[in-house]
Amino acid sequence: MSSAQAFDNLFKKEIPEVYQVPVIHQREYLLNGELVQWDGDVTEIYSPVCIPTENGLERKLLGSIPNIGPKEALDVLEACVKAYDNGLGEWPTMSVEGRIKCMQKFVYLMIQQRDLVIKLLMWEIGKTLPDSTKEFDRTVDYINQTIDALKDLDRESSRFQQAEGTIAQIRRAPLGVVLSMGPFNYPLNEIFTTLIPALIMGNTILFKLPKHGVLAHYPLLNAFKEAFPKGTVNTLYGKGSEIITPIMESGKVNVLAFIGSSKVANGLKKLHPKVNRLRAILSLDAKNAAIVTKNANLDIAVSEIILGSLSFNGQRCTALKLIFVQKEVAEEFTKKLSEAVSALKGGLPWEKDVKITPLPEVNKPSYLKECLDDALSKGAKVLNENGGYNDASFFFPAVVYPVNSDMKLYHEEQFGPVIPVVPFETIDEPIDYQVNADHGMQVSIFSEDAMEVSKLIDPFVNLVSRVNINCQAQRGPDVFPFTGRKDSAEGTLSVFDALRSFSIRSLVAAKVTDSNKELLNTIVRDHDSNFLSTDYIF
Numbered sequence: 001m002s003s004a005q006a007f008d009n010l011f012k013k014e015i016p017e018v019y020q021v022p023v024i025h026q027r028e029y030l031l032n033g034e035l036v037q038w039d040g041d042v043t044e045i046y047s048p049v050c051i052p053t054e055n056g057l058e059r060k061l062l063g064s065i066p067n068i069g070p071k072e073a074l075d076v077l078e079a080c081v082k083a084y085d086n087g088l089g090e091w092p093t094m095s096v097e098g099r100i101k102c103m104q105k106f107v108y109l110m111i112q113q114r115d116l117v118i119k120l121l122m123w124e125i126g127k128t129l130p131d132s133t134k135e136f137d138r139t140v141d142y143i144n145q146t147i148d149a150l151k152d153l154d155r156e157s158s159r160f161q162q163a164e165g166t167i168a169q170i171r172r173a174p175l176g177v178v179l180s181m182g183p184f185n186y187p188l189n190e191i192f193t194t195l196i197p198a199l200i201m202g203n204t205i206l207f208k209l210p211k212h213g214v215l216a217h218y219p220l221l222n223a224f225k226e227a228f229p230k231g232t233v234n235t236l237y238g239k240g241s242e243i244i245t246p247i248m249e250s251g252k253v254n255v256l257a258f259i260g261s262s263k264v265a266n267g268l269k270k271l272h273p274k275v276n277r278l279r280a281i282l283s284l285d286a287k288n289a290a291i292v293t294k295n296a297n298l299d300i301a302v303s304e305i306i307l308g309s310l311s312f313n314g315q316r317c318t319a320l321k322l323i324f325v326q327k328e329v330a331e332e333f334t335k336k337l338s339e340a341v342s343a344l345k346g347g348l349p350w351e352k353d354v355k356i357t358p359l360p361e362v363n364k365p366s367y368l369k370e371c372l373d374d375a376l377s378k379g380a381k382v383l384n385e386n387g388g389y390n391d392a393s394f395f396f397p398a399v400v401y402p403v404n405s406d407m408k409l410y411h412e413e414q415f416g417p418v419i420p421v422v423p424f425e426t427i428d429e430p431i432d433y434q435v436n437a438d439h440g441m442q443v444s445i446f447s448e449d450a451m452e453v454s455k456l457i458d459p460f461v462n463l464v465s466r467v468n469i470n471c472q473a474q475r476g477p478d479v480f481p482f483t484g485r486k487d488s489a490e491g492t493l494s495v496f497d498a499l500r501s502f503s504i505r506s507l508v509a510a511k512v513t514d515s516n517k518e519l520l521n522t523i524v525r526d527h528d529s530n531f532l533s534t535d536y537i538f
């Protein structure tokens, strides 16, 4: 069967009614608790799912969003600054209990929109039905876990610490205005891993919507409006260079919460006139390696590497983007890997058992082809059937072998369905790769030999922020810390860490005297009667 025949009908099938979504021409943005109507420029939003037209395959129009300008963006910023009011606003001074109640209302309203958001995720970013469903449900779980973690943190804050004749209560205070921006690959889940903890800690939020996955947030706009006090969450739509530049230049953003490339993150930080006053929580570049030694169980390695390299078509920062295989097992491994990749089903996001779907980034297929051409011209081959087949937004995964350090695929973060495989003789080679890389997020080591694994863990725990043994790389479970070294991250996210990242410890301290002990116990009881704690130090 030729490639063209294999995927001939990919975009020509009837789309079941149950997966259809309405065209959404959004004209509102959230400013100071109101859904303000926009009648200026708009940006049209297209799906990676194409439809046949007389001009050939064309991305389906899903709707449009406001394209606000710098003036409106600065109004949105001012609403955020005003709602924070130097930490004296309604939201930053609200009790923890009050903030939790607002967040619970938000979750309740969000869940009402579950079906529509899941469908929009499939249409807008091409994520499969199981993965879109998981993204939504994981986000709800994340918010609920965050609420529980905040209760724990608040209990901690109620206790006093005593040292050298001083007693102190260590409280967690908000930081100010948080600009939250994130990528298309987890437009809901990953953006909420900064937005939600920042919000619940009492900060006010400027939410810049992602380029793809923006309409999936439309059904949630009203939930933000209804659940939180005016000005607590405000939304921004438009070109980053036009609207984010003046916002950063104003110097009024206290925290930049950004998930994307280190180049953009550094550019944004530089715009701030007092960068020492800016906290940055960043999740950035990564080209995570897998290392398959001659002692690996190759079947486990293959199935985990397929998950790691090709889940959501490889469009994950945690994806395995370079596979090192020891020469003794390279032939057997690449054979098993390319057979397994050839068997993956390509299709539309809602189709049963489909693993490979159309890509939202318009230029991605041509970029991937460029990477393949570069590798092929330098002696590599595509090993699997249909590898690199491309039609409009669809690109079937390619296993490329043997890759070496002269090729783009060795260095660049492909963020797409291409698996470069590098043969190695001694373990020094993958270690050198990681030492010389500008990033350091995760590695996956495949070996059944405990001594070998043990020897490999030691260098890698100092080079990356997570070493996976006989499994793919990933961010979750969300209670685990998620960070990276070098250009991969700044700060740490996780259910627990994020609450700390988006707050600052603020002490209430006093000399230890009988009268102060009495005073402080009263303060703690007052705080606890408000809410949670039952433990006292005295």
Ligand SMILES: O=C[C@H](O)COP(=O)(O)O
Binding pocket: 185, 186, 190, 315, 316, 317, 318, 473, 474, 475, 476
């Ligand atoms: O794109 C980066 C995400 O943090 C990956 O998350 P994940 O490992 O849960 O797919």
